[in-house]
Amino acid sequence: MSHHHHHHHHDHGNLKGKNLLFSIFLNVLITASQVVGGIISGSLSLISDALHNLTDVISLIISYVANQLSKKKASTNRTFGYKRAEILAAFVNSSSLIIVALYLIKEAVERFLNPVAIQSGIVIWLAILGIVANGLSVLLLKKHSEGNMNMKSAYIHLLTDMLASIAVLVGGFLMKYFEIYWVDSVLTAAIAVYLIYMGYDLLKTSTRALMLFVPENIDLEKIIEAVHEIKYVNKLHHIHVWNLNDDEVHLEAHLDFSEDITISQFDEIQHEIEHLLHDEFGINHINLQPEFKKQEASKDFIVQD
Template sequence: MAEHNHEELAGNRFFWVTILNVVITIAEFVGGFLSGSLSLISDAFHNLGDSFSIVFSYIASRVSKRRQNARNTFGYKRAEIITAFLNSIVLGVVCLILMIEAAKRISQPEPINGNLMLTIAVIGLVANLLSAYLLNAGSKSNLNMKATYLHILSDALSSIAIIIGGILIDLFNWTLVDPVVTILVAAYIIYEAIPIVRQTFRILMQGAPNIDYEAIKHDLLQLDGVFSVHHVHAWLIDENNIIFSAHVNMHDMKISQVQPIYLEITKILKNKYHICHVTIQAETTRGEDEDIIYDRGNDIP
């Protein structure tokens, strides 16, 4: 019941954040064209992308809750990772396009209505801060939510920069501020998106988590009956769930005697190393001299 209420609350927050972004997008497109501000128009495109990303993020979060089945034996948690990866890539591409357009504006400046630009930017800032507040809680432990939250937070920063630009244009007629602000904000957004792209790409490529394999081997060798550990694999389903498999050399014994050792191994890996799924292959002498990480040719042909 608690999980259902949490999902319902998350759904409500996604809904209101989407509505806010649509309102901001329309306001900034209209205000940008009327004022001649490239930074407002660029932020409107940014917000339009955010609206789509929020919807996709919500769909992905719902899909990720589906239970594993014969088609997806590890479940659907990767749906959020894929969405976070694509959202961050799209955000980076949009920012590069805006930086190119801003560079053109620097060489060919255009007149800008600073008052209108400032008014629309203030409205956008208020709406973005409210959206960021709604998504803040889920962004700390979920890459999908973090990517969406980053979109919203970058919009808030864009609005602040546009406000400053609007003030300078209104007071001093410094129209050059508009494309400069666009470039600075776009560069910052790309800088913030790169770590998410790297982390999600690593997960999608079955990258290993940051765990101490030698410490794991040392701990397992303390168990009675275990004398070697080799051929270890570890990978991430998402940013929170680690899968682990290993070949463990044990003294020759009955399967009924092996089972308690399995339970001890699983307990150590789950409690100390936060591994959620453990697969152990018991062996006697096969591979006992191999390294803990297999590196002798093709591993999984």
């Protein structure tokens, strides 16, 4: 069995951690303000925004813990370390987005059927606070969200909350100047639908990674065709390809040879395959089991084993 990997990792972990902590502080401040303001003013959209902010706080704490865990080194009983912690965090965060959204829709329907007068002044000022604080958090996390599922989940929470605060602000003005109080319920429902839309895609991606599905951008048939072009290769089979985390894509397979080659020849062929798979398909951890005329029950490309 042979194993090799190319690993390109730029560690911005400390900056990520500091930005997450600052965002947590801002969101605790917003949540407390909006809960009090929502109760005083009677605004459901403000309370829904506060509830969403509370999930932001929880999601940011989860993201922060996952970010710190992912830096821990591997050990004899944790050979991958905590590299999958951030994918797990993304799954939890995206699930919470959808659950909160469904609850908000239920509350919005009930309020729409039984509208109440709302103190719009408090709503307007707290919505402005939400826009400023969440906007700052969004700017802090934007660059970290590219190519990292965990940071993306935190970023989406904050981005949707900033948009929700903008919607609440618009609603506040409509209530203040036109006394259109039902807009509070409509905005709450709109915020919830948007949360489901944003959360679903991330939930699907993180679930695929947790289930060890083949990454969506990788075509196994093209990998097989490319490897079969290499001299002495007879058949690549028993193939498994999966994301360990956002940075690492692993492939393990059996490699059947057409001739009884030497170990040094195998090393050269393996080196060629490693470069091919890394450069063409972005696979950076490769584990190959060489074979020659080995009798097996199945030589299928994909085998349930």
